[in-house]
Amino acid sequence: MALVIHAGKTNKNSFKALIAAEYNGVEVKLIPDFEMGVSNKTPEFIKMNPIGKVPVLETPDGPIFESNAIARYVARLKADSPLFGSSSIDYGHIEQWIDFASLEIDSNILTWYRPRIGRAAYLPPVEEAAIAALKRALGALNTHLASNTYLVGYFVTLADIIMTCNLLLGFTKLMTRSFTSEFPHVERYFWTLVNQPNFKKILGEVKQAESVPPVQSAKKPDESAKQKHKDEVKKEPKKEAEKEKPKAVVGEGEDEAPKPKPKNPLDLLPPSKMILDEWKRLYSNTKTNFREVAIKGFWDMYDPEGYSLWFCNYKYDDENTVSFVTLNKVGGFLQRMDLARKYAFGKMLVIGSEPPFKVKGLWLFRGQEIPKFVLDECYDMELYEWRKVDISDEAQKERVNQMIEDHEPFEGEALLDAKCFK
Known part of the structure; x- marks a missing residue:
């Protein structure tokens, strides 16, 4: 009986055993036409792994589940395999790096990734902790690789195979070049290994992520079933008599003509003398004399009847203990505010020379209130305290000026960074 892995073609956990098989000259095949969510729910599969997870390896002596166990089994199929090193201490170090x-x-990586694709609830503090822990781990790995080509010894071992497969998800889905550049030895190690012939045969061409996927809401358990039912209804064959349908009439259920997309309430407001795009261009194009040109231009354009200004303060500044995590938090907020780009301008300041860092912002919104669709759709809004600016108060007006121009020091403290939404 040949060795067969039950898993999808892109399952990075099955890659561990497949790469080990290439190094050992062992034949291991992926089962054809495996469909996640279907194939792993069959009675035959459940008999091999009672909890229905992949991968599972079928062997002449019975099934094995858990990817690291499968990889170890395949690595041991060759006597004196170099994948386990050449001494007891090598073996101990290999197991150490596998763990x-x-x-x-x-x-x-999984804690960071799963909520972003809708497979778990997105909780910012949990993501921040996962990223901080990952950075700590990558820092330790980077230090080790500064003086080592491989994890153990002078050739590829099972530790390298498992480490590379685990890094694969991060490099291809989450960790952009700006993220990994802090760990140059990890970068060198990863790209060296994925381009080794035995790795490349299984992994193919590997490309690094260009951006972090936006957060998606976790799907309700029955959503896919409902959608499947809808699709089946839509696919029902039409009767011959329906080939020449009369024009749709309002009130005929599914034949009703599609309704026009409702306008954004902000588009229905009276015209404003302030043209937001003109202000954004002035802000972007002013390189010198910022106070005299951009700030003066802002107040000349500002329409207090058509727009409103808001200060915001992050509610949980005591959690901002890691600079890059804080910056990523603000960057994620601005990314999710993209839905309001037509109606808003914003400045976000990260303040302080040492943790905990403070996050404060200034926002210009169309209308007299924070737009309801922003409050409803951008969950970050509830993480901040919001206060409407009273432009009759000269102190508040000066604070607006300082936030627009990235004045430093700001309220007596250094600026770690300033980000603009425009």
Whole structure:
């Protein structure tokens, strides 16, 4: 009986055993036409792994589940396999790095990734903790690789195979070049290994993520079933008599003509003398004499009847103990505010020379209130305290000026960074 892995073609956990098989000259095949959510729910599969997870390896002596166990089994099929090193201490170090790859790398990458694709609830503090823990782990790995080509010894071992497969998800889905550049030895290590012939045969061409996926809401358990039912209804064959349908008449259910997309309430407001795009261009194009040109231009354009200004303060500044996590938090907020780009301008300041860092913002919104669709759709809004600016108060007006121009020091403290939404 040949060795067969039950998993999808893109399952990074099955890659561990497949790459080990290439190094050992062992034949291991992926089962054809495996469909996640279907194939792993059959009685035959459940008999091999009672909890229905992949991958599972079928062997002549029975099934094996858990990807690291499968990889170890395949690695041991060749007597004196170099994948386990050449001494007892090598073997101990290989096992050490396998555990590290699973507990410190893979676990934190998954905690970061799963909520972003809708497979878990998105909780900012949880993501921040996972990213911080991942950075800590990558820092330790980077230090080790500064003086080592491979994790153990002078050639590829099972530790390298498992570490690389666990890093794969991070490099291809989450960790952009700006993220990994802090760990140059990890970068060198990863790209060296994925381009080794035995790796490349299984992984193919690997490309680094260009951006972090936006957060998606976790799907309700029955949503896919409902959608499937709707699709089946839509696919029902039309009767011959329906080939020449009369024009749709309002009130005929599914034949009703599609309704026009409702206008955004902000588009229905009376015209404003302030043209937002003109202000954004002035802000972007002013390189010198910012106070005299951009700030003066802002107040000349500002329409207090058509627009409103708002200060915001992050509610949980005591949690901002890691600079890059705080900056990523603000960057994510601005990314999710993209839905309001037509109606808003914003400045976000990260303040302080040491943690905990303060996050404060200034926002210009169309209308007299914060737009309801922004409050409803951008969950970050509830993480901030919002206060409407009273432009008759000269102190508040000066604070607006300082936030627009990134004045430093701001309220007596250094600026770590300033980000603009325009």
